[in-house]
Amino acid sequence: MPQPPVIDATLATALVADATTAPSLHNAQPWRFRYVTRTATLELYADRRRSVPHVDPLERALHLGCGAALFTLRVAAAHAGLAAEVRLLPGPDAESGLSDAGRDEAPLARVTLTAPPDPLTTPDPLAALYPAIRRRHTSRQPFDDTPVPPDIREALREAAAQEGATLLFPSPWHVQHLLNVIRDAEWSDAEDEGRLADLDEWTHTGPDADSAADGIPEYAFGPRKRSGGAPVRDFAGRHHPAAEQDSVAFESQPQLALLGTPEDRAIDWLRAGQATQRVLLLATASGLATALTSQALEHEDLRWAVRDPQSAMGQVQLVLRLGYGPAGTSTPRRRVSEVLSIE
Numbered sequence: 001m002p003q004p005p006v007i008d009a010t011l012a013t014a015l016v017a018d019a020t021t022a023p024s025l026h027n028a029q030p031w032r033f034r035y036v037t038r039t040a041t042l043e044l045y046a047d048r049r050r051s052v053p054h055v056d057p058l059e060r061a062l063h064l065g066c067g068a069a070l071f072t073l074r075v076a077a078a079h080a081g082l083a084a085e086v087r088l089l090p091g092p093d094a095e096s097g098l099s100d101a102g103r104d105e106a107p108l109a110r111v112t113l114t115a116p117p118d119p120l121t122t123p124d125p126l127a128a129l130y131p132a133i134r135r136r137h138t139s140r141q142p143f144d145d146t147p148v149p150p151d152i153r154e155a156l157r158e159a160a161a162q163e164g165a166t167l168l169f170p171s172p173w174h175v176q177h178l179l180n181v182i183r184d185a186e187w188s189d190a191e192d193e194g195r196l197a198d199l200d201e202w203t204h205t206g207p208d209a210d211s212a213a214d215g216i217p218e219y220a221f222g223p224r225k226r227s228g229g230a231p232v233r234d235f236a237g238r239h240h241p242a243a244e245q246d247s248v249a250f251e252s253q254p255q256l257a258l259l260g261t262p263e264d265r266a267i268d269w270l271r272a273g274q275a276t277q278r279v280l281l282l283a284t285a286s287g288l289a290t291a292l293t294s295q296a297l298e299h300e301d302l303r304w305a306v307r308d309p310q311s312a313m314g315q316v317q318l319v320l321r322l323g324y325g326p327a328g329t330s331t332p333r334r335r336v337s338e339v340l341s342i343e
């Protein structure tokens, strides 16, 4: 039995700092972590004060974001030479007892960190994704029309499969259909007071944009779309000053991918979140710009229409936009001391 390595507060803090670079809906960062030094276990909890109630009433997106943070943590652990054994939805740990913060709920995941028994074992391939962690940002810029080569598409499909998800590149016909469905969602959102209130809460303009530790700052909204089919959420809305900025043409044939899972339970959402981040990091490492779009999936009456009728994909969890273009902008994260407790 390998002994748990001594992972001190500094290393636990560094791992969590990496994990929190993950994407989350509206950059709400709906996670917190607890490190139990004695057992070298890191637990991931949902921070439900950071749910986005109108857009994400079932907390699907919350789980997707937490899954993405979990995958990033696994990459950081691999980079640090640690093996990470992950249990999803493990239930409360009666033996170690929960901290005040965690007493009321069970973790979403428990990660046990160990040093590999033989230091000469082949390095975990996830470590290769580490440099992409801090290079990956959502890009809301126009991409050019260069197609993503077949070998990269295949590697991205394989990355999703490794995490128990399916990545599908829809046919041109299906992309057009998807864009119509997303447009329906955009129109519906523009009239929905609750969803607009969520957007107001998580977007920051003016001096706020430079000081907030979460949400989407104005400088990451991207330019306003003049033409093109790319689905880019309009964070600026109709009334923000940013709406006045110059509009630009986006790609007419966006390269979209659907990421899905066979079922639609909390555990599937966590798997899908991990798969999404694995795909995003590999895409970043392969020189692609990436973005996510979930608007159509946030409407139960539109979500079913996103599925490819000819594929066996069960539930679509996210739509990715991939291509060659400007990298996205780095957005703020809360300090690790706010999201990590160490015992």
Ligand SMILES: Cc1cc2nc3c(=O)[nH]c(=O)nc-3n(C[C@H](O)[C@H](O)[C@H](O)COP(=O)(O)O)c2cc1C
Residues within 6 Å of the ligand: 021, 022, 023, 024, 025, 026, 027, 061, 062, 064, 065, 068, 136, 137, 138, 139, 140, 215, 216, 232, 233, 291, 292, 293, 294, 295, 328, 329, 330, 331
């Ligand atoms: C479940 C989920 C849904 C998202 N939906 C959208 C979206 O519809 N439009 C968009 O521009 N970004 C979307 N994002 C990306 C987030 O806005 C982004 O991750 C966050 O603002 C942090 O920025 P970063 O990805 O550049 O680190 C989504 C992210 C997640 C995890």
